[in-house]
Amino acid sequence: MKISCLVVDDEKLNRDIMLDLIAEVDYLSALGTCENATEAMNVLVELEPDVIFLDIEMPGISGLEFLKSLTNPPVTVLTTSHEEFAVQGFEMKVFDYLVKPISRERFAKCVNRLHDLFRARDKEVLGDQIFIKSNNKYIRVKLNEIQYIEAMRDFVMVYTDKGKLMTLHNLKEFTSQLPQNQFMRVHRSYVVPIGKIEMIEGNTVKIQNVQIPIGDSYRNSVMRTLLGKDT
Numbered sequence: 001m002k003i004s005c006l007v008v009d010d011e012k013l014n015r016d017i018m019l020d021l022i023a024e025v026d027y028l029s030a031l032g033t034c035e036n037a038t039e040a041m042n043v044l045v046e047l048e049p050d051v052i053f054l055d056i057e058m059p060g061i062s063g064l065e066f067l068k069s070l071t072n073p074p075v076t077v078l079t080t081s082h083e084e085f086a087v088q089g090f091e092m093k094v095f096d097y098l099v100k101p102i103s104r105e106r107f108a109k110c111v112n113r114l115h116d117l118f119r120a121r122d123k124e125v126l127g128d129q130i131f132i133k134s135n136n137k138y139i140r141v142k143l144n145e146i147q148y149i150e151a152m153r154d155f156v157m158v159y160t161d162k163g164k165l166m167t168l169h170n171l172k173e174f175t176s177q178l179p180q181n182q183f184m185r186v187h188r189s190y191v192v193p194i195g196k197i198e199m200i201e202g203n204t205v206k207i208q209n210v211q212i213p214i215g216d217s218y219r220n221s222v223m224r225t226l227l228g229k230d231t
Contacts, residue, residue: 009055037061
């Protein structure tokens with residue numbers, strides 16, 4: 001899981017420091033930086049970051065004014081040299097408030113909480129349903145609507161009865177949130193719902209007219225699960 005971040009600060013030194021801090025955390029990804037609110041508005045629309053590290057005191061439109069103007073802001077962490085803005089910031093339901101100079105220890109506490117937040121969102125399962133993050137939206141999908149899941153380079157494609165959804169996970173991360181008694185990995189690139197397998201034919205399983213390959217290293221476990229024996 002990578003959490004995408006945007007840094008907004010009018011001072012280059014502060015932007016560079018924040019980029020260095022982000023680069024030290026393997027689950028964070030910096031999309032870029034902006035030096036004012038006008039630039040940030042355009043970048044938010046284009047890149048849709050998960051998190052914005054937002055300076056409060058900027059010329060023209062302040063960070064707080066910018067935040068107020070957003071209808072659906074990303075998770076926001078305010079950064080400033082002055083503690084007196086903290087109350088106003090938390091009244092706006094910001095995630096955290098970092099006072100400059102930002103220490104590594106304080107930054108680590110903030111981003112660890114961010115990691116917990118996004119992990120909980122990605123793993124949120126409600127009974128027989130799951131939320132899948134796709135195109136910066138969390139889409140509710142019933143588990144029994146999933147036909148199969150395919151790994152494709154740096155993302156996963158989830159094929160459902162209603163269409164397909166792309167989500168930025170590797171296959172292991174994504175399937176860790178699925179009930180193991182309902183889904184099975186049959187290939188390094190495929191996970192399938194056990195209850196939807198219609199046929200085993202050669203080195204494939206069939207689900208709704210789709211032939212899905214069984215990997216050599218997965219064949220015995222597949223056959224044990226489905227037939228109760230090895231091949």
